[in-house]
Each structure stands twice: as structure tokens, then as C-alpha cells.
């Protein structure tokens with residue numbers, strides 16, 4: 217499978233991808249999307265610049281019920297810059313879904329306005345681990361409708377010491393969910409995390425030369 221049009225996506229979704237000039241899938245998208253669109257848990261490893269953001273945004277957007285104004289997807293990312301990039305990509309990829317609300321919850325910005333935004337609601341939250349955990353502990357965020365968890369740049373999050381925070385966040389999520397773990401590298405610490413939090417995962421990897 218090489219083209220997005222070969223995936224089982226709505227014609228509105230495909231038309232939007234087309235308008236973004238996303239026609240051919242990158243290798244990591246080719247390997248991961250047929251599995252992730254079937255709701256499988258996934259460990260995906262490919263180097264920077266290989267199109268991992270699109271690879272994890274498509275399956276979660278495909279499941280969004282925009283009429284259900286509750287948080288359905290949580291994406292964890294190591295830094296505010298990355299979280300903002302992911303939110304921007306999500307907004308582009310979801311132009312065909314009207315009234316979709318994407319909220320970022322990152323450290324280094326005022327806390328109170330985030331509480332207000334959470335009160336007003338969102339479908340997708342993109343967050344750094346420390347900040348979202350603070351909202352969880354203060355019971356500002358409802359997690360019971362989350363059906364997809366994404367860990368982006370999982371290797372970097374572990375390098376930054378977020379292992380315990382990630383576990384604590386996951387312990388407050390519904391057990392019945394899809395978990396997608398994306399990483400540029402796959403070392404022992406990622407494996408330990410993956411084995412703890414993924415259910416019967418598929419492992420997809422793109423070598424540098426592919």
C-alpha cells in the first residue's frame with residue numbers, strides 16, 4: 217500500500233489529505249497505518265523527519281466523535297514546541313471535521329487559563345507529561361472517554377525523566393484504549409515502558425535506508 221487513498225478513510229478525509237498534498241505515504245505511514253487503523257496497539261520506530269506525526273494523527277482523528285464533546289485522545293510529547301507542532305498538524309489534518317477542538321496543555325505557560333479551557337471542553341489534548349499530571353491530580357480533566365493514547369518521541373520523554381509521570385498518567389486512563397508509541401530509537405527503557413502499557417503490540421520499524 218503506497219497511497220493514502222488505499223486506506224479505508226472517508227472521502228472527506230481523503231479530500232483533505234489531498235488538499236494538503238499528502239498523496240503518497242512515507243514508509244512508516246505505510247507500515248503503521250493499516251494496523252493502527254484497525255485499532256491495534258503499536259510501537260513505531262523511525263528516524264526524525266519520516267512522517268510519524270501524520271502516522272499517529274490519522275487513526276485517532278478517524279475515531280473522533282465530534283458530537284461527543286469529551287476528550288477522546290491524549291497525546292503526550294516531551295516539549296511545548298513539539299506539542300504545539302502536533303496540535304498544528306492535527307488542525308490541518310482535521311479541516312474536514314467541523315467544530316473539532318484541540319487543546320494543548322504544556323508547562324511553562326500559565327496554569328489557570330488551561331483550567332478554564334478544560335472547563336469549556338475539547339476532543340483532543342496534546343500535553344507535556346508534567347503539566348497534564350498536575351491537571352489530573354487537581355481533577356481538572358475528565359479522562360474516562362479517552363480511547364487513544366499516543367506517546368510521541370517516547371525516547372526523549374524517558375531521557376527527560378518522565379517515566380514515573382507517564383505511568384501515573386496511564387494509571388488514570390481507561391484500560392480499554394488504543395496505545396501508540398512512537399520513537400526514533402528503541403532501547404531497553406522504551407521496551408520496559410512498552411511492555412507495561414501496550415496490549416499485544418505490533419512492532420513496526422523503518423530502517424534508515426528505506
Ligand code: ADP
Nearest residue numbers: 238239240241242263264265266267268269270
Ligand atoms: P517525524 O515526527 O517522523 O520527525 P514529522 O511528522 O515531523 O516527522 O514529518 C516531517 C515532515 O514531513 C512534515 O513537514 C510533514 O508535513 C511531512 N509529511 C508527513 N507525511 C507526509 C506525506 N505522506 N507526504 C508528504 N509530506 C509528508
Ligand code: MG
Nearest residue numbers: 268269368369
Ligand atoms: Mg515527530
